[in-house]
Amino acid sequence: MKDAIVDTFRDEFGERPDVSVKTPQVLFDVYINKKEVIISLNTSGAPLFQRGYRDSIGEAPLNEVIAAGLIRMSGWDKKSTFMDPFCGSGTLLIEAALMAAGLPPQIERQHFAFKNFKNYDAEVWESILAEIPRRVTELPCEIIGSDIEADMVTRARRNLRGLPIGRFVKTSVDAFQDVKKPSEDATGIMISNPPYGERMGEEVEEMYEELGDWMKTEMKGFNCWVISSNLDAFKELGLRPDRKIKVFNGDLECSFRKYSIYEGSKKGKYMNKPEEK
Ligand SMILES: C[S@@+](CC[C@H](N)C(=O)[O-])C[C@H]1O[C@@H](n2cnc3c(N)ncnc32)[C@H](O)[C@@H]1O
Missing domain, CATH: 3.40.50.150 (Vaccinia Virus protein VP39)
Incomplete structure (x- = not known):
């Protein structure tokens, strides 16, 4: 998947981009079910269910x-x-x-994958954050x-x-x-x-x-x-x-x-x- 993407860049622009495999800036998800393949751009990064507040969990915590x-x-x-x-x-x-x-x-989370997108508009994001009670x-x-x-x-x-x-x-x-x-x-x-x-x-x-x-x-x-x-x-x-x-x-x-x-x-x-x- 990664190779297909970087090869496309090379064909288009004559240069193969460098990507860190361990900590990529942009993530894609690939779901394969029999003959159907869904490729989606991940806008979140770490999964959204990981709210970040749970340092300490019991034996059978609810997600x-x-x-x-x-x-x-x-x-x-x-x-x-x-x-x-x-x-x-x-x-x-x-x-x-x-x-x-x-x-x-x-609320406490700083990073979302969409912040690495080219069309990320920091001003829009800040204005949304400003609506949340501090x-x-x-x-x-x-x-x-x-x-x-x-x-x-x-x-x-x-x-x-x-x-x-x-x-x-x-x-x-x-x-x-x-x-x-x-x-x-x-x-x-x-x-x-x-x-x-x-x-x-x-x-x-x-x-x-x-x-x-x-x-x-x-x-x-x-x-x-x-x-x-x-x-x-x-x-x-x-x-x-x-x-x-x-x-x-x-x-x-x-x-x-x-x-x-x-x-x-x-x-x-x-x-x-x-x-x-
Ligand atoms: C399935 S866990 C609940 C997990 C919780 N929803 C979470 O997200 O961490 C069930 C809990 O019931 C508690 N428990 C068992 N018997 C109890 C009782 N008689 N009275 C109150 N709590 C009890 C256990 O200590 C355990 O923490």
């Missing part, structure tokens, strides 16, 4: 763009409370906070995360620290069973990526049963979204989902499910009926 996609699909209004009681290294919290602050995810003085909502592992919460805090939204996100070391809404009448959204039990011998059914009970008792007024690849464990939640969306977390086929937890009726019954097992 940043999947986290952002889940939040978008949930329809969160970016004003009501956002909670993730299985926050791990904080990916969902960070993406939610960036969205709430109106900050583009690549300082965040508050968020329009509460963003709260917790995890049972102290080490995970330390990682989340480390990742948050480098970002302009970091200080507005509350984190704590807690088992989800002990987590409470910030106030009795708070409404909002929970998006969580609990363990799937993919590893040998990891039993998660009981945890999902407890999660369902906890959502019913503690999360009234919230839309609770759970992503998991474990379809049997979902049934243990004992709640009927309002929505099911098929998503892939890497190679793993998962379901992203919404459970609306209503305030009980006057008799104290939940409107959400259990899913049939």
